[in-house]
Every structure is written in C-alpha cells, then in structure tokens.
Amino acid sequence: MHLIALLLLTHTFVLSVFASPVVSEQQSLQVILSGHRPPGLPEYENGENPPAEDTEGWIDPRLNGGRFIDFTTKKFGEPLNVIISSLSDPFVLEEEGFRIYARSIGYFKECLGLHYGNIHEADLGDGLGRKEEHILFRQHYFPIFGSCWESLRGGHHFRAWRQNGTLANSGAWFIGASLEKDSSKNHKIEDDGYNLGRDWFVERAAMGSHWSGMWWRADVEWRTGLMPSGNKSINHGIPVDGRVAILTVHRL
Template sequence: MANKKPPADSDVLAGWVDPRINGGRFLDFTTPKFGEPLNVIISGRSDPYILSDEGFHHYAKSIGYSEECLGLHYGAIHEADLGDGEGRRDEMFLARQYYFPIWGTCWESFAGGHHFRAWKQNGTTANSGAWFIGASKEEHSQKHHKITENGYNEGRDWLVENAVAGTYYKGIWWKAEVEFREGLLEPGNNGVNHGIEQDGFVAILTVNRL
C-alpha cells in the first residue's frame, strides 16, 4: 500500500479515476491469463440514483437489460481491479439483454445477445462512485456463449446507443452524454479473452435525469 497514492481531487471530480494509477487495469480477470475489456464507464457525475445499486439495476432495465434468467447465474464469475484499493473483486452485477415481451433474459441465455458485467469504483484510494462495465455480445448456447467476432465493440456500442437515445423506467427518464476515450485500452487482442480484437475505445457516459 505504500506505493499507492490517493488520486488528485480533479480525478475524482471528473467522475472516474484511471485504475492504472494504483495498479488496476482496463481488462477484467476472466482466466489466469486473459481478460475482457472494461469498455464503458458510467461517470460518478451521473444522476446519483443510478450510482446506487438499486438505481443502477433500474437504469440497466431502461437500456434493454435485466437480471439473469430466473435469477440463476450462468458462466464464470469475473474479477476486476479498479485501482481503488480494494484489489480484485468479483463482478457486482451481470445483466443480459431483455427480449420483451416473451422470455425476457431467458431467451438471451439460450439464443445469445448482449450482456454486461459491472463493478463500482468506491474504494479508499479512488472513491469516484463510477460504474465500470465490460459489455459484449455473445453467441447462442450451442456455441457455448462465446463472444461474437466483433462482440466487444458491438456490445459497447449497443449499450451506448440505447443510453444516448434517452430511456425511462418506472416514470424516471434519463439521457446520456458520451465521450469515447483512447489510450486506456490497448487496441487489438493482446491478453483479451477468446483472442478477439477490439478497437481500444472506452465510452464514458454521463447519465442525466430529465
């Protein structure tokens, strides 16, 4: 811990802190050797409600996701280190594309589609409150839910498109602003799970309540 320094106030005020400052990274830990990109950040400057666990679940539903089929978890638990002093932590939320009105997320578990994993940056060395998200698109169950050929970019872009279009849930409306940032993720497939290339862009969303 001696070599870990709290982030500058300006980092937290920006709504998120680069995990690499304190030894984290923008790939999660899927296997001992490979990870999946954390390619979306919901900034801590967003509506405070969606920075809470309950609010984030509601916001996820507004942009086309929901909890796993029948509340059962399928697949491995991923870890991530957000450089906030908490080290590697298990995913806090796994959401799958909701196929309305029939089957819900159960259809995504069978037929494939979009999903994301999320972690909150709230440790003592980087308490930004931001959600770091690994979004992707996966194949159907007969292909063992492998990520599609361009699945990391497609998963990020689908989430972002829904967020910036404006969404609502239970009478609350939101609309996101987005900034695509280079230099946080290395483009390509070095260390990336399944060897699938991604473009290296991270989408930083600031979600405002309307």
C-alpha cells in the same frame, strides 16, 4: 610542429566520428541484457497511453495498479469498455438505481436469477484488489422471460463493478459490455463482440430511455489510450479498438 598539431587534430576527429556508435551499441546491449527500456522509447504499446490524471467523475485504475481488462482466466480478460461517471444522476450511482436504469436501456437480471458462466473479477485500482462482478445483466428481449431467451439464443450482456475503495472512491460504474453467441456455442463472444456490445449499450443510453416513470439521457465522451487495441490479453483472442465510452447519465 605544425605537422604534429595537424596529425593530433585529425586523430581527434576520427575518434569523435567513430567512437560514438560503438558506445551506443554497447549501451544498447547493456539495456537489452538488463531488461531496461532504452531512453526515448515509449513505455506503452498498441495505442495505450500512460495513466490519465485529473479525470472528472472516475479515476484511472492504472494509477494504483488496476487495469481496463477484467480477469476472466489467469491470463486473459474482457475489456471494461464503458464507464458511468459519478457526475451522473445520484440515483443511477446506487446499485438499485443502476439496475433500474439498466432495465430502461434493454437489460434485465439473469434468467430466474440463476448465474451461467464464470464469475469475472476486476481490479479498479481502488484498493480493494480483484473483486467479483457486482452485477451481470442480459438483453431483455420481451416481458417476463426475456433474459432467458438471451441465455438460449445469445445477445447483449454486461458485467459491472463499482469503484468505491479507499484509494479511488469515485463511485463510478465500470462496465464490460459484449455480444455473445447462443448456448450451443457455449456463449462465446461474437466476432467483434466487445466493440459491438459496447456500442449497443452506448447508443441506447445516448438515445434516451425510461422505466418506471423515470426518464434518462446520457452524454458520451470517447477516450482512447486507456487500454491496448488489438487482442493482447483479450479473452477468445477477439481484437478490440481500444476505445472506452464515458457516460454521464442525466435524469430528465
């Protein structure tokens, strides 16, 4: 009897050691075939985190199916790398006030009011789906025709959308800023142009600015994890560092 009991215990131990890996492999195969992600693996890749909740002054578009990359083509887009929080001065949150503020940090409307290039769309998760850019401003090199010079020689520019739908009516401005090449290069983005364009916008906002008798200065919060880093889904295949600047613009 003792020998039989010992044999049964040995058999049970062997099964416990060698059975688990076999079951695990079968489960992994089922996961691969079904397309489901194995438990414990992260849902997001390339530095992106789950949608941010309880943010002040803006709402993460991903909570309602939006994203931090606009739609330049069917497959690719440009990063929405700056947010002007709705905690900012109310004047800046209105379209006309925002245009005046943009002038104070070195941008102006397009040359002679004429648009060049594609119209970009963005889904801010506010219930309005993909909507066309509200504003496109270019670097204003000098008075009168300063933005016309940008159209020729290249420089900084940005597109802006306001988050104002019923699902996310924050009133914040979502901005895609970049640095582009001259017209002979068909205004393609410079190497590292998305990061450089964002930084130029942010540096001037944080430094302080004025226009038409009004003065502003912005506080800056840097966020990571809102969009992937690298060049996944990014237009022209230009990598980004994945950082988004949250600006709160104060009127002085």
